[in-house]
Amino acid sequence: MFGQPPSAALIDLVSDPVLTLRGDLSVLRANPAAREWLGSDAGDGWRLLRQAAGIRLETWLRDATHAIDTGRPPPTAPPLKLADGQRATLHLLRERPNWLLHARLSGGAHDSGEPPLAEWLALQPLPAVLADALTGTVLRHNAAFTALCSSAPRHLNDLPDLLQALLGWQRGTPLPALTAQRPQDAALLTEAEFTDPQGRQRWLQARLRLWRHDGGAQLLAVLEDQSTLHERDLAHQQLDALMDTAAVGLATFQPEAGWLKAHRKGSPFKTGSKQPVGSLQGINREIVEPASLPEFERLQRALKRGDAVEVRYAVRHPELGRRWLLTRVAPGLLAGGRRSTSVVTLDVTAQAQAENALLLRAESERAVLDSVLVGIVTVGPGGIEWMNRSARRMFGCELEDVQGQPMGVLAPEDDEHAFHAEPGADVFECKLRGRDGREFWVIGNAVQTQREDGGTQTTYALLDIDRRRQAEAQSRLAQASLARIIEGAPMAITLHEAQGLRIVKLNHAAAQLAGRPEQALLGGTPAQLFGAEPGAQVAADMREALESRSTVQREYQIQTGGTTRLWDTRLLHLAGVGGDDTPELLLLVASDVTEQRAAEQARLQAAISQRELLVREVHHRIKNNLQGVAGLLQQIAARRPEVAPVLKDAVGQVQAIAQVYGLQVGASGPLLLKRVFDAIVGSVQRMQGRVITTMAEGGALLNDWCLPEAEAIPIALSLNELLGNALRHGQGTQVRCQLICDLAGVTVEIVNAGRLPEGFALQNVRSGVSGLGLVRALLPRRSAILSLEQQGEDVICRLELIPPSVVHNPGTKHVD
Structure with a gap:
């Protein structure tokens, strides 16, 4: 029956029952015919009807709603037999979010056979017409339809061609799309631009439907003027395109309805949510910068009161950063006297940045001009406008004292003064008078x-x-004073040009250094000043000073009058001290320190001699004391035979230390290893009363290897213990000791008859106060290697010493 759901008013005029159903198919609204059919409580009547119809009605409702929502034709409704002998044929239509259920009653009082539109056609405000679909005869039409024609139509063929096309009438027959319509199909829509009898261009949309009854067919058409909607949509498109192009946010606020429209999602103003912030309500207070909050609050107050205002403020966007917005609030009245407020927001970041850049540039220029040493005065049509710091200091006044006055107030009374003449590009020189009366x-x-x-x-x-x-x-x-000081200074001072190192200026002391007149040395080289051999070294040091840009200190020995003098010299690169036009110079300052160095050397030698004397005396006394201790120990051993073996070992150790100190009495620096070796072997032989066969290999290297002072006593004690150990375990046989020196180090090899215990390992020997334990405790771990091995009937002990346990003799030349 219906293609497009009619309005509620039209539904009430329909003679057939029509129910408006919610999404769950419960009754939302019923027209009078439906209430007459289902009772005054149409919702309860519809529920009872569904219960009476059972599963067939429920299945059809479920399948029909699903088919319509998926875009498919709904299935035919099952016929319902009612209690009064009537039959009801149901049709379901979609009116989102609701449903329309139309019931055709037949077999009873409701089946009148007349079209249901007969009663409400005349009340329809839109142009409507009812015509015979077979012959084209116009059956009914309303006044609005008559206004579209020049006269009351009697046949569809009498209408203009464009209007016929809108009504689905083509060449005396309905359009095929109309004849193929089924009852459940939507209405057929046609659109066209039509010129009415008054000459106005109107865009009409027609809704067409065929109503079949008793073998006949009638065409029902309702026309709607879409011109206003088209103009509105076009205006919206143009406005949106303008706003999107200009990055404008637009919103309209009405007190009754709130915000009516916000800017499109293409707006550049976004917050973290999906809501655009082209309108004011999208700009949160949290993103407004603190400095702009007063302006933002003023905007809020104007909006609440409906006042016209224009405000610029800054926001801090989480993605776009700092943005400047300009919001303009324009209140107005709509038709009917309703108040509305339009809010337009522009992104003026680029303009604000440009203005800030100009202000910063102007402030920067003013700051630069205010810091220069040249006095700058700006004069406009009204007089002096600005003076920098140098100008204020020059004229002895502040800007407020002369602001707005002519430039002549700063000049003497002279009509031809440069300040009274027209300004030009030429440089002028003139006399001025300060506010304090000073002329300059x-x-x-x-x-x-x-x-x-x-x-x-x-x-x-x-x-x-x-x-x-x-x-x-x-x-x-100052230069003259400096020149006099330099000339009278006892130091030799010369200036050299940086390129060729030639002398530019020198004082009297420098001329005496060279033994030549000052005029003869000007333009000369360092070789002419210091001599050929030291001059080459001085030139090299000068180039080093030019490259390092720091003071270079050197000492040179110079032959003067048959004697050698020592000069302490300092070289300094003078770069740009006289301005950009001044060539680079090198300053040389030399002092004769011959007597000073000789006195220092004499004091040093005296101190060294005194120290050596004291050291020899201390070593001699230590040796004597150690020998006295050894004698006491021997006396105790003679009185106490039970501790004689232990004391005998201690006496040997004390004698070894005494031998080292005895060697140091007449020597300075490291001790010759060969002398220490011979002294320890002799001491052991005397203590043990045995003869040790010694040999030495290495030639000149025997006098090259020495023992450092810190290592002499530990190695002497170790050698004493190793020799004593060999004599104790040698079973009275001959003990051989050999000293081998090579370029890598020194080896002491001791051989005695004997046999090592089964499973003997030197690393298992614990540190102690005698024997191998003492040797392991005394020897340096990284530069001394001790080994014991069995060869036949002999035990070979080998002690290898390498630097730093042994060092080369400082008094001999050696090859590494």
Whole structure:
């Protein structure tokens, strides 16, 4: 029956029962015919009807809703037999989010056979017409349809061609799409631009449906003027395109309805949520920068009161960073007197950044100009506008004292003064008068530039040449004083040009150093100043000073008058001390330190001699004391035979230490290893009363290897213990000891008759106070290697010493 769901008012005019159902198919609304059919409580009547119809109705409702939602034709509803002999044929239509259920009753009082639109057609405000679909005869039409035609139509063929096409009438027959319509199909829509009898262009949309009854067919058409909607959509498209292009956010606020429209999602203003923030309600207070909060609050108050305002503020966006927004609030009245407020938000970040850049640039330029030493004064049409710090100091006043006055207030009363003449590009020199009455001369120029308002301004740059001349005079005096000091200084001072190292200036002491007149040395080389041999070294040191840019100190021995003098010399690179135009120079300052170094050397030698004397005396006394201790121990051993073996070992150790100190009495520095070896062997032979066969191999190397002072006593004690151990375990046989020296180090090899215990390992011997235990405790671990091995009937003990346990003799030359 219905293609497109009619409005609620039209539904009430339909003579057939029509129910508006919710999503769960419960009754939301019923027209009068439905309430007459189901009872005054149509919801309860519909529930009872569903219970009475059973599973067939429920299955059809489920299948029909699913088919319509998926875009498929719904199945035919099962016929329902009612209690009063009527039959009901149901049709289900979608009106989102609800459903429309239309019931055709037949076999009873409700089956009138007349079209259901007969009663409400005249009340339809839209143009509507009912025509015979077979003959084209116009059966009914309303006044709105008549207004589209020049006269009341009697046949569809009498209508304009465009209107016929809108009504689905083509060449005397309905369109095939109409004749193929089924009851459950949606209405057929047609659209066209039509010119009404008044000449207005109107965009019409027609909804068409065929109503079949008793073998006949009638065409029902409802036309709707879409012109206003088209114009509105076009305006929206143009406005959205404008806003998207210009990055504009637009919103409309009505007190009754709230925000009506926000900007499209293409707006550049976004927050963390999906909601666009082109409108004001999308800009959270949290993202507004603290400095802009007062302006933002002013905007909020204006919005609440409906006042017109324009506010610019800064926000900190989590993705876009710092952005500047300009929001304009414009209140207005709609038709019917309703108030509304339009809010337009622009992203003016680029403009704000440009303005800030200009301000920063202007402040930077002012700061630079304020820091220069040249006095700068800006004069506009109204007089002096700005002065930098140097100008204020030059004229002895502040800007407020002369602001707005002509430039002539700073000049003497002279009509031809440069400040009274037209400014030009030439440099001028003139006399000025400060506010404190001081007159002084300046050199400067004036430049005219354009102002933003179209006028011109003049900028004067002035340099106080009086102070410069005073500074130059003071500099000349200082240079003269320095020249006198240099000339009278006892040190030799010369200036050399950096390229060829030639002498540019020298004082009298430098001439005496060279033994030649000053004029003869000007333009000379270092060789002419110091002599040929030291001159080459001096030139090399000068180039090093030029490259290092730091003071280089050297000492040179120079032959002067048949004697050798020692000069302490310092070289300094003077880079750009006289300005950019001054060539680079090298300063040489030399002092004769011959007597000073000789006195220092004499003091050093005296100190060394005194120290050596004291050391020899100490060593001699230590030796005597150790020998006294050894004698006491021997006396105790003679009185106490039970401890004689232990004391005998201790006496040998004390004698070994005494031998070392005895060798150090007449020597300085490291002890010759050969002398220590011979002394220890002799001491052991005397203590043991046995003869040890000794040999030495190495030739000149025997006098090359020495023992450092720190290692002499540990190695002497170790050698004493090893020899004593060989004599004790040698079973009275001959003990052989050999000293072998080579380039790598020294080896002491001791051979005695005997046999090592079964499973003997030197690393298992614990440290002790005698024997191998004492040797392991005394020997350096990294530079001394001790080994014991059995060869036939002999035991061979080998002690290898390498640096730093042994060192080369400082008094001999050796090859590494």
